[in-house]
Amino acid sequence: MIAINNLTFEIGARALYDEANWHIKPGEKIGLIGANGTGKTTLLKIIVGDYSPTSGTVSMSKDIAIGYLNQDLLSYASDKSILHVAMEAFERQNQLHTEIENLLKKLETDYSEDLLHKLSDKQHEFEALDGYNIEYKAHEILAGLGFSEEDTHRKLATFSGGWRMRVMLAKILLQAPDILLLDEPTNHLDLPSIQWLENYLQAFEGAIVIVSHDRWFLDKVINRTVESRRGKLTVYAGNYSFYLEEKAMREEIQHAEYKNQQSKIRQEERLIERFRAGTKAKMAQSRLKQLDKMERIDDVDDYNPTVNFKFRFTKQSGRHVFNIEHLSKSYPGLPILTNTDAVIEKGDKIALIGANGRGKSTLLRIVAGADHDFTGKAETGYNVTKTFFAQHQLESLHLENAILQELQAFAPKHTETELRSILGSFLFTGDDVFKKIKVLSGGEKSRVALAKALTADANFLILDEPTNHLDMQSVNILIQALQQYEGTFIAVSHDRYFLDNIANKIWFIEDQQIKEYPGTYQEYEEWLSKRKSQPSAALPAPQPKKEEKKDPAPSKGQSEDKSKQIKKLNNDLQRMEDEITTLENEVKDLENKLAEPAVYNDKAKLAEVNGNYSSRKNKLKQTQDQWETLAGQILELEA
The missing domain is CATH 1.20.5 (Single alpha-helices involved in coiled-coils or other helix-helix interfaces)
Structure with missing residues (x-):
């Protein structure tokens, strides 16, 4: 179908590809993967003829039809409706439709047999090309990609860049080419649209080449994986997991x-x-x-960095991190949340999911304290310290700062060694840390902004699309970081692999209510599938706790007594936190001793250390329980 032979492509003195070979066969569904900068997008541009190779050949049959989705299409502009733009895919059908209309107009005054024969031929060809169903097909694909019936009549220019990209994807799919080249097709899609696209591509009869950082999506669609690395293309006969x-x-x-x-x-x-x-x-x-x-064999590169830093926060939060009661939020003509309740508890790792426009980012802003235009209560719990990561924070990076300088200004309590360790985990090593922010790519800026968020002294993280612009390595780093984070977080992302590896609860907005599923994303998907097939047997999402009755307002004398009581309890809480820190260190030391050969080879010594370990461990649990009780009493007094 397409044969790439001895391909070399040089940028300056650097060879992006060096005598690379690859044959794409009919019907293959291929994931083209590799680290950022290895030339995946460049290779697609070479295939379609946008770039010319330095040497080697790319050969294909002359009549092959290629559908190419690339990020440059974001700049496409039109004052026509998105339905019209999508239907531009049917070039021949549209031409025939115009010709048939003109012939019918001529027949109003000219009844010649020649015109009738021409009309008959055009109508026959139009029907053979399924011309009478093209509008239905366009509506079907636009609906699958998240557009409502009303949206289809709006001008393309009135949509944001992400939604315009969906229209261009619809247009390419409607062309039904022999091969689809898709560069990051899920970048601007929400979860329902990604799932629809998966099903569409699984049924697509032509060949597909996909560049994507969404490994869950790749696993669902592809049956071949091609890795771009060190100027070569290596084929693997299976999906991404294979x-x-x-x-x-x-x-x-x-x-x-x-x-x-x-x-x-x-x-x-x-x-x-x-x-x-x-x-x-x-x-x-x-x-x-x-x-x-002798032809030398290269050793294996360790290009999968691991997180080698620990989150630190000086305060432990109370049991209830965030409480929502009877909350309602709407925009003009668009209700988002109506009289809904929810609770985020200490240790919750929440994935907030759903279609775009359902209010995920709005809910995150309310939780972060960035949106106060609502009715009802949205209260932060005792001793909760937050940090909020959202894409707009990339704009708040100081462009003239070096990367290390940016983190030092934000987190002055961290040593340079600690900050370098954090940056190293996010793929900034050696002299990279001295690069100016202004020269970084979008993905690199995202990694810097994430590193900043993770250096904050916060026991509650609020993350809005943290995986945007990140490659697979960076997503894996973020997963590792969040897996060892001992605080609480809530995250919005359309990367299902990321969500499945970090969340222990799923929140979704349905009927303007916050619903909760207690489990992983994979378990949630299985539950949702069962719910769709057996609505009557569907498990209800757990309901938040009911509103507790409040005591009458205290008098002035009672307020003074309460203030003294709160101060005393806070002092007790601080002493208890110091005791917990001491006990945690003792438990850690005893755990290290249990691993020493001199201890576990000596039965008497092992029994002694094991007894001390159990005693300290139990004491730690009791003290933590007492801390929870004390923190609860303070919360009640402060209410």
Whole structure:
């Protein structure tokens, strides 16, 4: 179908591809993957002819139809309705429709057989091209991508960039080409639209090449994975999960071969050095030449960094981190939330999901304290310290600052070593930390903004689309960071792999109410599927706690007594927090002792340390429970 042979593409002195080969066969559904900067988007542009290779060939049949979705289409503008723009895909059908209309107009005054034959031929071709159903098809695909019937009559120019990109995707799908080249097709889609696109692409009969950082989406759609790395293209005969397993096996074999070759090289070098002079110098020289000609095996790169820093926050929050009671929020003509209740408790890891326009970002702003235009209560709990990450915060980065300088100004309590460690986890190593913010890409700025958010002294994180602009490596880093975070967070994202790995509760907005599913995203999807097939058997989402009755307002004398009582309890709480810190350190020390060979090889010593460990562990739990009770009493007094 498409054959790429010995492709070399150079940018300046750098070879992005170096004699790369790849054959795309009919019907294959391929995920083109690789780290940022390895040339995935460039390769798509080479295939469609936007770029010319330095050497090598890209060959295909002349009549092959290619549908190419790329981020440059964001700039496409039109004053026509989105239905009209989408239907531009049917070029021949539209041409025939115009010709048929003109012939019918002529027939009002000219009844010649020639005109009738022409009309008949045009109508026959129009019907053969399914011309009478093209508007229905356009409506169907636009609906699948999230557009309402009313939206289809609006001008393209009135939509935001993300929604315009959906229209361009609809247009490309309607063209039904022989091969689809899709560069980040899920970037501007919400979860329902992504799921619709998955189903559409699974049924698509042509070939597909997808560049995407959404590994869940890739797993659902593709049956081949092609990795762009070190200027080469390597094919794996399966989806993304298969690629990870197969790659691990290949790297294990490669590492073993590398070690064996290095051992052989060292042995040869010793022999050459030993016999370099004397009667066997000629043999040594011959062996040296053989060694120089040896094709060297590269060791495996460790390009999957791990998080090597710990979140720190100085205050523990109370049990109730955030409480929503009888909250209502609306925009003109658009109710978002109506008299809804919800509670975020300490330790909750919440994924807030749903279609665009249902109010996810609005709810996050209310929780973050950035939106006060609502009725009802939205109260932050005791000792809660928040940090809010949203895409607009990229604009608040100081462009003239270096990356390290930006973090130092935001988190002065952290040492440079700690900040470098955090930045290293987000792929900024060595001299990268001295790059100015203004020269960074969108993805790099996102990583800097995330690193800033994670250095905040906060026990409650509010994250709005933190995975936007991140590649798979960066998403994995963020997952690791959130998995070891001991505080509370709520996150909005359309990356289902990310959500499935970080959340223990799912929130969704339905009928203008906040609903909760207690489990992972995978479990939620299974529950939702069962609910759709068996509505009567669907499990109800857990309901938030009912409003508690409030005591009458205190008198002035009671207020003074209450103030003294609160002050005393706060002092007790601080002492208890110090005791918890001491006990946590003691437990950690005892855990380290239990791992020492000198301890676990000595039964008496092991029993003694184990007893101390159990005693300290129980004491820690009791103290933490007492802290919870005390914090609850303070909350009641402050209410």
